[in-house]
Amino acid sequence: MIIDGLPGGGAEKVVLTLAKGLIERGHRVSLFSLRxxxxxxxxxxxxxxxxxxxxxxxxxxxxxxxRRAAMLDNAIVAAEEEGGAFDLVVSHLHKTDRIVxxxxxxxxxxxxxxxxxxxxxxxxxxxxxxxLWLKKVKTRRVYQNRNVLGVSEYVLDDLKQAFxxxxxxxxxxxxxxxxxxILSQSLKPCKMAGQxxxxxxxxxxxxxxxxxxxxxxxxxxLTAPLVLIGQGSPTATTKxxxxxxxxxxxxxxxxxxxxxxxxxxxxxxxxxxVSSDSEGFxxxxxxxxxxxxxxxxxxxxxxxxxxMTGDLARGLAEMNDDSLAAxxxxxxxxxxxxxxxxxxxYSIEAICQQYIDLINNN
Numbered sequence: 001m002i003i004d005g006l007p008g009g010g011a012e013k014v015v016l017t018l019a020k021g022l023i024e025r026g027h028r029v030s031l032f033s034l035r036x037x038x039x040x041x042x043x044x045x046x047x048x049x050x051x052x053x054x055x056x057x058x059x060x061x062x063x064x065x066x067r068r069a070a071m072l073d074n075a076i077v078a079a080e081e082e083g084g085a086f087d088l089v090v091s092h093l094h095k096t097d098r099i100v101x102x103x104x105x106x107x108x109x110x111x112x113x114x115x116x117x118x119x120x121x122x123x124x125x126x127x128x129x130x131x132l133w134l135k136k137v138k139t140r141r142v143y144q145n146r147n148v149l150g151v152s153e154y155v156l157d158d159l160k161q162a163f164x165x166x167x168x169x170x171x172x173x174x175x176x177x178x179x180x181x182i183l184s185q186s187l188k189p190c191k192m193a194g195q196x197x198x199x200x201x202x203x204x205x206x207x208x209x210x211x212x213x214x215x216x217x218x219x220x221x222l223t224a225p226l227v228l229i230g231q232g233s234p235t236a237t238t239k240x241x242x243x244x245x246x247x248x249x250x251x252x253x254x255x256x257x258x259x260x261x262x263x264x265x266x267x268x269x270x271x272x273x274v275s276s277d278s279e280g281f282x283x284x285x286x287x288x289x290x291x292x293x294x295x296x297x298x299x300x301x302x303x304x305x306x307x308m309t310g311d312l313a314r315g316l317a318e319m320n321d322d323s324l325a326a327x328x329x330x331x332x333x334x335x336x337x338x339x340x341x342x343x344x345x346y347s348i349e350a351i352c353q354q355y356i357d358l359i360n361n362n
Contacts, residue, residue: 002072002100003092005035008231008258009203010283011116012040014151014175015092019046021176021348022355030079030086032072034096040260047083051075069102077105087359090114090149094123094142101142108168112358113142114149118301120162121207121278139163151175151281152303171358175281176351179343182263182290190264196224197254198328199269199293201262201284202276204232209298210240213275216324218247222332229265231258267291271332275324278302286346294335296327311336 006012019029020043030047042048089111091100097113148167150156202208217226244250272288274297281303288295296315297304317327
């Protein structure tokens with residue numbers, strides 16, 4: 001596994017969950033991180049190595065990708081000399097993919113690029129003209145005729161259509177969830193246990209649309225507190241707090257920061273909300289269902305519509321303040337049944353086996 005650092009995000013948690021699951025099933029797993037940042041505990045018996053770029057030369061940006069690819073090549077060669085050749089290499093997140101694509105010691109047939117987000121929303125939405133054309137060209141160079149994984153059907157289709165890419169091989173594999181671990185961690189203390197509250201879990205990033213969430217909450221008429229679990233830049237956090245003040249809801253919006261165990265908060269919430277413009281998968285929706293918590297989400301590009309089926313589809317809102325507010329209120333007053341749902345397709349056992357099958361089918 002290769003990733004551009006382990007800050008407190010969903011893709012990073014997925015990588016560690018997957019690594020832990022594969023180790024528990026008898027496999028040797030190495031995780032190469034391209035930055036030292038790490039907000040999560042490292043699983044036992046995981047070979048974890050940070051490959052930090054320390055170059056400070058004025059022209060470092062011009063040579064960054066090739067330089068870091070060479071460093072990664074050297075680390076992989078050393079690891080293989082010590083423990084044997086890797087049977088599978090999975091690159092996670094676009095910055096990592098751009099570096100891995102330049103590695104000369106990785107066999108393309110064994111290497112897969114895992115897409116965790118909707119690329120057109122993340123990389124094309126605010127570009128025009130030459131900038132738009134150039135980003136498409138650069139992205140096509142990374143993934144054209146290479147093995148590509150998508151955490152949902154949508155993210156894979158989006159890459160192929162928006163960037164005119166034809167992968168050598170392609171596969172959709174959902175994100176893995178360790179049900180027993182999630183339920184066990186959800187039993188830890190929560191300072192708001194026994195109180196009614198709404199919950200959002202996610203970093204303060206533009207695509208998560210906390211601004212939409214705050215406006216919808218203000219319009220919903222719901223008076224129970226809204227708890228925000230996550231972190232962001234000081235500027236982003238300040239803007240959200242200022243918006244809460246403008247909307248007159250600052251006394252009911254609780255900024256609780258990042259935690260590597262959000263599950264007690266999820267378990268005790270009366271409703272979990274996703275307000276995003278896009279979600280490659282929507283991890284927190286599955287985590288909420290595992291904890292038997294009703295969910296609301298924008299009907300955004302990505303995974304939510306495939307997760308929220310049947311009666312859960314009542315929790316899908318259009319991507320505007322009014323629809324999200326009305327849906328939050330409706331699910332609050334008439335929550336769908338969330339117990340007894342079949343979530344086996346997201347289990348760590350099922351997902352690990354699909355990754356092993358990538359090796360067996362090489």
